Amino acid sequence: MNENSLRWKARLGSLKALAALILLFAVIFLIPALGNLSVATSNPTEPQSVDISQLARNELGANQYVTVSGTAFYPSAYQKTSDGRVTEEYFFLFDVDTAAAILIQAKGTVSVLDSSEPKTITGLTHAPESELRNLILSDLPDIQSNGVTATADLYLGEDEKPPDIGASSAAVIGLGVVSALCLATFFFPGAVFGPRPVDSLSAATGDAGVKATGQFVQLASVQPSIQIGQGKRKFSNAVANVVPLENRRLMIYIHHILTTKTYGVTVNRRESDWGVFIDPANVIDIEPGKLYGWKDRAAVRLRYRDEAQKEQTLYVSFNHAAAQAEFAGLLRRMGFAVGSGEMPLL
Numbered sequence: 492m493n494e495n496s497l498r499w500k501a502r503l504g505s506l507k508a509l510a511a512l513i514l515l516f517a518v519i520f521l522i523p524a525l526g527n528l529s530v531a532t533s534n535p536t537e538p539q540s541v542d543i544s545q546l547a548r549n550e551l552g553a554n555q556y557v558t559v560s561g562t563a564f565y566p567s568a569y570q571k572t573s574d575g576r577v578t579e580e581y582f583f584l585f586d587v588d589t590a591a592a593i594l595i596q597a598k599g600t601v602s603v604l605d606s607s608e609p610k611t612i613t614g615l616t617h618a619p620e621s622e623l624r625n626l627i628l629s630d631l632p633d634i635q636s637n638g639v640t641a642t643a644d645l646y647l648g649e650d651e652k653p654p655d656i657g658a659s660s661a662a663v664i665g666l667g668v669v670s671a672l673c674l675a676t677f678f679f680p681g682a683v684f685g686p687r688p689v690d691s692l693s694a695a696t697g698d699a700g701v702k703a704t705g706q707f708v709q710l711a712s713v714q715p716s717i718q719i720g721q722g723k724r725k726f727s728n729a730v731a732n733v734v735p736l737e738n739r740r741l742m743i744y745i746h747h748i749l750t751t752k753t754y755g756v757t758v759n760r761r762e763s764d765w766g767v768f769i770d771p772a773n774v775i776d777i778e779p780g781k782l783y784g785w786k787d788r789a790a791v792r793l794r795y796r797d798e799a800q801k802e803q804t805l806y807v808s809f810n811h812a813a814a815q816a817e818f819a820g821l822l823r824r825m826g827f828a829v830g831s832g833e834m835p836l837l
Contacts, residue, residue, distance in 0.1 A: 494783070497683050501783040504679035514673035521666040527654035528663050530554045530615075534653040538613050543586035546593040546647065547640045551616060556653050558613040559593070561586045567601040568594065569626055581623075581646065584612060585639070592639050594619075594627065594646040615651040618644060681727060682806055684792050686780040688830070689819045693812035700810030701818075702788070703731035703743050706803055707765035710744075717742070717766070724765060731807065733818060739825050740770040743807060767805050769795055769827075775802065777829045779819050782808045789815035791822075791829070 534556040541557045551557065561584040571579035580601040583592045595612060619627065627643035634641045682704050709722035717736075726745060734742040744766050751759035775794040782790040790808035797803050809815045819829045 494685065497685050498783045498787065500679055501683035502785055503676050504681050504683065505784055506676045507681065510673035510676040514670055517666050517670045517673065521663065521670065524659065524662040524666055528656070528659040531654045531656040531659045542589065542591070543584060543593050544589040544591035544640060546616065546645060547591040547642050549642045549644050551645075553616050553618040553645065554653075555616045556614075557616060557647070558611060559584065559647065560609070560611040561593075562607050563595070563610040564607045565601055567597070568630075569623065571623075583641075584610065584647075590639050592634065592641045594641075596646055596648045598649040612647060612649050614648040615653065616645055616647055619646055682804075683783045684778075684780055684790060684806060685783060686778050686792075686831075689779045689816045690789075690812040691816045693816060696811045696813065698810060699814035699817070701731050701733060701814070702728045702808050703745065703767070703805065704728055704782075704808070705743075705767060705805035706797075707743075707745060707767055710764040710766050713744075713764050719766075726765070728808070733807070733821070735821065735825065736768075738770070739827075740768060741822070741825060741827075743767045743769070743805060767795075767803075769793055769805075771826065773797070774827060776831070777822060777827055778831065779815060779829060782806055791815060791818055 533554065538556045538558040541551065541559055543559055543561050545551060546557070546559065563582055563584050565582055567580040567582050569581040570577050577600075580597045581594050582597060582601050584595050585592045595614075596617075623646075624643050627641075631641060631643055704727050706723060706725050709720035709724070711718040711720035726747075729745050729747070732744045732746075734744050736742055744764070747763045747765060749761045749763075750757050773795045775796065777794075778792045780790055780792060782788045788808035788810070789812045790806050793805045793807065795803055795805070807818065809818065822829050
């Protein structure tokens with residue numbers, strides 16, 4: 492596999508966190524988009540003509556594009572307000588012949604005068620929200636006591652039309668493609684490594700910039716002696732330190748600081764210590780190379796077995812090849828084989 496393929500594989504894998512956030516919003520918008528598409532495809536382009544009695548008996552259900560005629564009785568039966576302002580008004584449309592009524596959500600403002608008028612209304616049927624439904628249910632006994640058939644399970648939105656099928660389809664397809672692309676990032680690894688020989692002739696160009704990627708164990712203490720704790724955690728490109736220990740042991744060490752801020756002021760600060768230990772008894776192999784991504788980094792891959800004898804991989808990367816060469820030299824001086832062609836020192 493060429494370097495460009497490895498580089499883009501790593502770049503896509505590094506987008507998991509951003510992809511998860513985008514996927515969350517895509518799904519949030521996809522759910523109503525699918526609902527709109529369902530409404531659009533389940534309705535004809537022209538409204539079906541129905542009787543109020545059919546609606547009052549809830550024969551059609553919600554999200555149906557219909558036209559109905561009757562007598563509108565004002566003033567409004569119900570109002571919804573926000574900050575003292577009326578945002579929605581409802582009135583009843585009656586069919587005198589069948590003694591049936593259906594609640595209408597008005598397109599605009601309902602007259603405050605007691606009046607009535609013949610009216611033909613075209614719109615979409617809806618299932619009312621619980622608050623509106625409870626209001627209708629509380630009034631149903633009075634309505635039905637006058638011999639009028641009505642329902643608390645349906646109302647009609649005046650002048651509402653089904654969503655455009657073309658726009659709804661485009662929204663679903665677009666959000667579906669975005670969701671698929673976001674999901675695809677989870678199939679790419681977070682770290683992509685390619686073996687390469689160490690460039691021992693490279694000159695140092697500033698700070699080594701040691702970073703580590705892998706699973707670390709929590710350290711209960713580091714002074715006066717190192718004590719291993721109970722926790723485990725995965726770090727990715729975390730600032731790290733290389734610490735040689737006695738008996739040909741090597742520790743890759745992270746001092747993690749977590750701060751919580753409110754309005755720019757630090758309100759909590761937690762510090763913890765983490766480490767990975769490499770020794771002749773647990774090391775599997777050590778390979779120099781490169782970690783690919785938006786910015787390639789010289790790196791060394793260390794494969795080892797943890798205390799449960801499970802294979803783990805640790806990547807230690809550097810700002811420049813000279814720091815990588817220095818780390819590889821340290822490993823060799825400690826007796827580790829660095830590269831597939833080397834034998835460990837006894």
